[in-house]
Amino acid sequence: MTDxxxxxxxDVRELGAxxxxxxxxxxxxxxxxxxxxxxxGSIDYRRGDADSRAPVRERLAGLDPETTRTVARAFATYFxxxxxxxxxxxxxxxRQGRTAGTLGDGLDETADALASVxxxxxxxxxxxxxxxxxxxxxxxxxxxxxxxxxxxxxSETLADLDERRLTDDEAAALDGGLGAEVASLxxxxxxxxxxxxxxxxxxDVRWYLEGTLFDVLDDTYDALxxxxxxxxxxxxxxxxxxxxxxxxSDRDGNPHVTPDVTAETLDAQRxxxxxxxxxxxxxxxSAASHEASRLDHTDVFEERxxxxxxxxxxxxxxxxxxxPEEPYRRFVNLLRxxxxxxxxxxxxxxDDAADLESALATLDSDLRANExxxxxxxxxxxxxxxxxxFGFSLAALDLRxxxxxxxxxxxxxxxxxxxDYHALSETERVDLLTESVVDESVGTLDPDGLGETPARVxxxxxxxxxxxxxxxxxxxxTYCISMTEEPSHxxxxxxxxxxxxxxxxxxxxxxxxxxxxxxxxxxxxxxxIFETLTDNEAYGAALDVRGGVQEVxxxxxDSNKENGPLAASWDLHRNARRLAEVADDVGVELRxxxxxxxxxxRGGGPMNEALLALPTETATxxxxxxxxxxxxxxxxxxxxVAERELEQMLDAQVRARLRNLTGDAPxxxxxxxxxxxxxxxAARTAYRDLLDTxxxxxxxxxxxxxxxxxxxxxxxxxASRSGERTVEDLRxxxxxxxxxxxRAILPGWYSVASGLDAFLDxxxxxxxxxxxxxxxPFFRTTVDHVALSLARTDLEIVDEYAELADxxxxxxxxxxxxxxxxxxxxxxxxxxxxxxxxxxxxxxETLDRRNPYVDPLNLLQADLLSxxxxxxxxxxALRLTVKGxxxxxxxxx
Numbered sequence: 001m002t003d004x005x006x007x008x009x010x011d012v013r014e015l016g017a018x019x020x021x022x023x024x025x026x027x028x029x030x031x032x033x034x035x036x037x038x039x040x041g042s043i044d045y046r047r048g049d050a051d052s053r054a055p056v057r058e059r060l061a062g063l064d065p066e067t068t069r070t071v072a073r074a075f076a077t078y079f080x081x082x083x084x085x086x087x088x089x090x091x092x093x094x095r096q097g098r099t100a101g102t103l104g105d106g107l108d109e110t111a112d113a114l115a116s117v118x119x120x121x122x123x124x125x126x127x128x129x130x131x132x133x134x135x136x137x138x139x140x141x142x143x144x145x146x147x148x149x150x151x152x153x154x155s156e157t158l159a160d161l162d163e164r165r166l167t168d169d170e171a172a173a174l175d176g177g178l179g180a181e182v183a184s185l186x187x188x189x190x191x192x193x194x195x196x197x198x199x200x201x202x203x204d205v206r207w208y209l210e211g212t213l214f215d216v217l218d219d220t221y222d223a224l225x226x227x228x229x230x231x232x233x234x235x236x237x238x239x240x241x242x243x244x245x246x247x248x249s250d251r252d253g254n255p256h257v258t259p260d261v262t263a264e265t266l267d268a269q270r271x272x273x274x275x276x277x278x279x280x281x282x283x284x285x286s287a288a289s290h291e292a293s294r295l296d297h298t299d300v301f302e303e304r305x306x307x308x309x310x311x312x313x314x315x316x317x318x319x320x321x322x323x324p325e326e327p328y329r330r331f332v333n334l335l336r337x338x339x340x341x342x343x344x345x346x347x348x349x350x351d352d353a354a355d356l357e358s359a360l361a362t363l364d365s366d367l368r369a370n371e372x373x374x375x376x377x378x379x380x381x382x383x384x385x386x387x388x389x390f391g392f393s394l395a396a397l398d399l400r401x402x403x404x405x406x407x408x409x410x411x412x413x414x415x416x417x418x419x420d421y422h423a424l425s426e427t428e429r430v431d432l433l434t435e436s437v438v439d440e441s442v443g444t445l446d447p448d449g450l451g452e453t454p455a456r457v458x459x460x461x462x463x464x465x466x467x468x469x470x471x472x473x474x475x476x477x478t479y480c481i482s483m484t485e486e487p488s489h490x491x492x493x494x495x496x497x498x499x500x501x502x503x504x505x506x507x508x509x510x511x512x513x514x515x516x517x518x519x520x521x522x523x524x525x526x527x528x529i530f531e532t533l534t535d536n537e538a539y540g541a542a543l544d545v546r547g548g549v550q551e552v553x554x555x556x557x558d559s560n561k562e563n564g565p566l567a568a569s570w571d572l573h574r575n576a577r578r579l580a581e582v583a584d585d586v587g588v589e590l591r592x593x594x595x596x597x598x599x600x601x602r603g604g605g606p607m608n609e610a611l612l613a614l615p616t617e618t619a620t621x622x623x624x625x626x627x628x629x630x631x632x633x634x635x636x637x638x639x640x641v642a643e644r645e646l647e648q649m650l651d652a653q654v655r656a657r658l659r660n661l662t663g664d665a666p667x668x669x670x671x672x673x674x675x676x677x678x679x680x681x682a683a684r685t686a687y688r689d690l691l692d693t694x695x696x697x698x699x700x701x702x703x704x705x706x707x708x709x710x711x712x713x714x715x716x717x718x719a720s721r722s723g724e725r726t727v728e729d730l731r732x733x734x735x736x737x738x739x740x741x742x743r744a745i746l747p748g749w750y751s752v753a754s755g756l757d758a759f760l761d762x763x764x765x766x767x768x769x770x771x772x773x774x775x776x777p778f779f780r781t782t783v784d785h786v787a788l789s790l791a792r793t794d795l796e797i798v799d800e801y802a803e804l805a806d807x808x809x810x811x812x813x814x815x816x817x818x819x820x821x822x823x824x825x826x827x828x829x830x831x832x833x834x835x836x837x838x839x840x841x842x843x844x845e846t847l848d849r850r851n852p853y854v855d856p857l858n859l860l861q862a863d864l865l866s867x868x869x870x871x872x873x874x875x876x877a878l879r880l881t882v883k884g885x886x887x888x889x890x891x892x893x
Contacts, residue, residue: 006162008089012849014175015081015154018182023074026186031070034063038071038856046852053796053859060860065873068860072877075857076884077186079850083887084151086846088158091640105608106644107227110651113658114231122232125657128621129240131649134398134593135208136628137201137247145204148633150185155638157181198257202248202265208636209243209394210272216643217241217389218382223647239388240650242396244478244624245269249397251405251460252482258456259463262397266471267343269394274339276390277356280383281336287379288328288363290372295327301366304359308334312341312348328363335359342392352472353391360384393475398514399460400480403489405453410492412454413443413499429488430536433495437505437538445499461500464511468502473510480553480593484515485522487532494542505538509545514593518555520563523575526552527582534586543588551624552579553593561732564687564751565789569782570680573615580617592618594625607645611652613781616665619656634890672772672779675759683755690750690816699813702805703798704738705865708882741885743797743858746817748789753823756831769831784839787828791837791847792889795821797855800862854888857881 024032037059044050063071097103114122157178161171196204225237248265251257297305308331309316315337319330335356341349350356360380367376410433411421419442424432436442445462447455467476479493493513497503502510517523533539534550543550554576560568576592583590594610611623627635636642659665690696700706739746756769772779795818802810828837838844861881864874 006092006158008085008092011085011088011158012082014178015085015182016078018179019074019078019081019186021179022183022186023070026183027070028067031067034059034067035071035074038075039853042855043852046855053855056856057800057859057863060856061863065871065877068864069873069877069880072857072860072880072884073186075853076880076887078853079884079887080147080151080185081154081182082850082853083890084155084158087155087634087638087641088162090644091159091638092162094640094644103644106647106651107223110224110654111227111230113655114228117658117662119232119235121658121661122228123235125621125654125661126228126235126240127238129650129653129657130242130622131240131646131653132242132244132622132624133627133649134244134624135205135247135395135632136245136626137198137205137250145200145207146188147185148637150181150188152637154178154181154185198248198254198261199264202245202261202268205245205247205632206269206272206394208632209245209269209390210276212636212639212642213243214273214276214386214390216639216646217386219639219643220646220650221382221385223643224650239385241389241646243389243394244398245395246398246400246626249399249476251399251401253402259460262399262460262476263463263467265397266393266467266475270343270392270471270475273390273392273394274342277339277383277387278336280386281332281339284363284379284383285329285332285336287375288332288367289326290328290370292325292327295366295370297327298366298369301331301362304362305331305334308338308359312337315348328367331363350392352474353387357384357387360387391472391474393471396474396478397476398478398480399464399476400482400516401457401460402482403484403492405457406481406489406492406496408451409454409457410495412450413445413458413496416449417443426486426488430491430532433488433491434536434538437491437495437498437503438541441499443499445496457496461496461502464497465500465502468510477510478512478514478551480514480516482516482555483518483522484529485519485525487529487536490515490529490533491536491539494538503542505541506545509542512546512549512551513539513542514551514553516553516555516595517575518558518595520559520571523554523559523571526575526579530579530582531586534588547589548587549589549591549622550583551591551593553595555595558732560747561735563684565683565748565786566752566755566782567680567684567687569778569785570676573613573778574676576618577615580615580620584617589620590618591620591622591624594623608648608652609777609781609784611649611656613777614656615778616656616659619653619660621653621657623653630886630890666776668776668778671768672776675764675768675772676779678762678764679755679759681755682758683751686754686820687751690813693812695809695812699805699809700738702809703801704742704744705861705878705882706734706738708865708878709734709737709741712879712882737886740889741858741861741882742801743792743794743854743889744801744817745789745793749786749793749824750817750820752786753820753827756827757823766830769827770833773831783828783831786824787832787837787839788843790821790825790828791843793821794851794855794858797858800859801865804862804866850888854885857884857888861885 020032020036023035038056041050041056041059042053045053045056060068060071094103101108114125117125157174160166161174161178164170166174220241221237224240228235228237248257249262305327312334316330316334319333323329323333338348338350339356341347343349360383364376364380364384367373367380407421414421414432419432421429421432432442445458447458450458464476479497481489481493484490490513493511494503497509497511497513498505515529517526517529522529530550530552534543554572556568556572559572562568563571579592580590592614607625610625614623634641635645736747759769760766769779773783774780798817799814802814825837829835832839836844838847858881861878864870864878864881867874870878
């Protein structure tokens with residue numbers, strides 16, 4: 001056995017050597033030499049051993065098309081392997097931290113926080129807290145599913161090498177297997193040959209839910225239960241996790257998401273979770289092989305067993321013969337039979353997941369009554385938790401569409417009734433919609449004779465009633481409205497749901513209607529929207545039926561694209577606080593849904609820090625947020641990482657809720673708020689000035705690979721809303737993706753310096769900013785996010801791309817960009833007191849490890865973009881550079 005400790009450096013070195021061997025064997029000597037020359041030349045420049053990048057640039061420019069493609073493929077594959085090695089290092093750190101008790105930002109802190117309050121307060125906090133990750137199908141995952149599967153096997157092999165005690169022969173066999181996996185990865189097509197369909201995307205999300213989260217849920221609850229017991233022994237842990245999805249149901253901007261796709265998704269998710277329950281029940285049956293003579297059943301168990309027998313009598317008779325002396329095994333197999341019938345026409349299936357959970361709870365109690373607590377703890381309780389969390393839907397779906405489509409549909413439906421909806425004022429629209437919902441419905445969902453959009457929307461609402469009947473309301477009970485601007489946009493969805501029979505007030509409302517506030521005008525108008533809706537007779541009744549909870553979604557991506565990073569962050573923070581105040585004023589409970597992207601520029605970043613940085617007033621207990629693209633793989637592909645992510649989220653939300661209840665929130669001084677008001681507005685002005693400067697769109701089109709990105713087969717949704725190339729029309733994902741590719745990352749930092757300088761020029765001082773960074777979680781998180789974007793920006797690389805633009809555009813924009821960047825770096829260092837930009841040393845190490853290998857891909861991409869007539873091989877190489885840079889930068893959009 002080898003005594004050398006495995007480290008990320010060793011893993012990277014060995015994987016790199018395997019890749020080099022594969023390139024040498026399966027390509028030409030010339031191609032291998034080109035890869036090595038570019039690699040060593042780039043390292044030399046980064047180390048200071050070379051005066052310029054000219055040798056690397058010239059070597060790349062002189063390659064023939066096929067060798068160019070090989071070089072791009074080699075560096076792209078290298079980053080796929082590096083990402084696996086770094087994931088393994090994170091697992092290593094988590095395992096070591098658990099052993100030493102030094103993890104931080106986890107359930108140890110939860111225990112300390114709960115121990116600081118009385119039992120009653122701790123119990124209330126746990127009852128309130130609910131963390132709801134919501135998986136989306138936004139097109140930011142650049143890897144094929146086949147590639148991800150191969151990388152998963154590489155990860156598993158590294159885990160075996162790291163965690164198992166191996167003989168020399170066993171270690172050698174695993175090393176050989178690792179080399180074979182790298183060879184197979186090299187031989188696999190890296191870029192998709194077709195766009196994924198919405199069904200493909202739903203299948204991808206389902207893979208993480210059933211393949212990772214279903215299994216790690218038990219460990220997460222075990223860890224939380226231990227933390228709670230440390231603070232307050234015997235305090236029960238309620239359900240605190242829920243998973244939802246947009247994949248297969250998000251229609252906004254994606255014409256391919258049809259009712260058939262949504263129905264297929266609901267059916268596939270149900271089938272997947274039922275299969276997992278069947279497997280789990282088989283394990284429970286094996287564990288519950290107790291002999292009847294050793295048991296003394298409770299009356300409750302006897303009654304429930306009789307009810308289960310009555311549900312499937314023929315199965316019960318067969319089980320009597322198979323297990324005559326094993327009552328628990330008979331009971332569990334009756335549950336299996338009923339689970340098997342949930343999704344078919346045979347009678348006896350469970351009506352809902354709550355019924356299955358109740359049966360498991362009965363079994364759990366009877367085991368404990370017979371002093372078999374260990375069997376209940378290890379076999380039954382984990383499954384009961386899973387049923388409680390995943391239900392019969394695996395993850396409930398949210399519907400979403402753009403408000404313009406609802407308005408068009410309502411107008412078309414009412415036009416058949418002689419009403420000109422478009423001619424009505426906002427007040428008249430609200431009155432008409434309210435009267436129809438509360439009194440007598442006006443119109444029908446009959447799609448005949450309607451235009452394409454109204455017919456499609458009518459079909460969706462009609463299908464919603466069918467889905468509720470077949471899958472249960474809990475499977476698809478939320479409707480999100482993009483670009484909500486007025487109260488009528490919310491009432492339009494309530495009206496259409498009423499026509500579908502999904503809403504029947506005052507007794508029933510099968511839908512949470514969720515306005516998505518994305519624009520500055522919508523956010524500033526939030527109080528008016530909220531007050532109008534809660535005072536409205538129809539909507540007020542719907543809120544009452546739904547438990548008095550109003551969900552509001554905040555859009556980070558478009559807000560950032562419209563206003564810039566500093567202004568958007570402050571707008572969202574300030575308006576979240578205002579929403580909480582309005583909700584309190586009107587007597588409803590606010591549930592915020594944070595529409596965060598994967599990248600920092602779209603609201604991404606560590607979720608635990610983000611939750612603790614939210615306004616304390618918004619910590620009502622339940623919090624919902626999107627998980628997107630490659631961030632899903634980064635967080636949830638590996639079970640150890642997934643458990644750690646869930647624990648950090650739970651810890652943050654428990655502590656945030658405690659601060660809300662106890663009033664122990666960070667003191668936010670008025671002068672800090674004034675500082676952000678001044679800085680945010682100045683930053684917005686500077687950002688808009690850049691975007692609105694004549695020629696900026698041309699500059700953007702020229703110096704970024706946006707045209708390539710729009711043609712990539714990354715997702716089923718189009719890159720722009722109308723197919724036009726404008727900043728306003730372009731979706732936030734390709735906007736950020738493009739700037740990330742050329743290493744500018746403007747959406748993450750541009751205008752921040754202008755904003756902070758405006759505060760300083762108006763009498764503010766750096767010491768105030770330092771106090772804000774030290775004591776205000778919102779400001780600290782904002783600055784740290786800006787610092788990360790700045791650290792990942794490389795203006796020398798940006799210059800390479802700028803050469804693609806004409807001289808006038810370069811002179812118009814490059815000096816502004818460079819000046820803003822340099823001043824932002826200076827300010828971040830001054831505010832944080834750090835010489836280097838980043839707070840975490842390991843992030844610096846990661847960037848230092850990656851930069852020499854990303855650089856060649858950037859140089860190659862810029863060179864390929866400069867060629868007017870690219871060969872097929874060069875086109876494929878260009879697409880590979882996009883994929884490779886995305887892997888190297890560890891995000892797309």
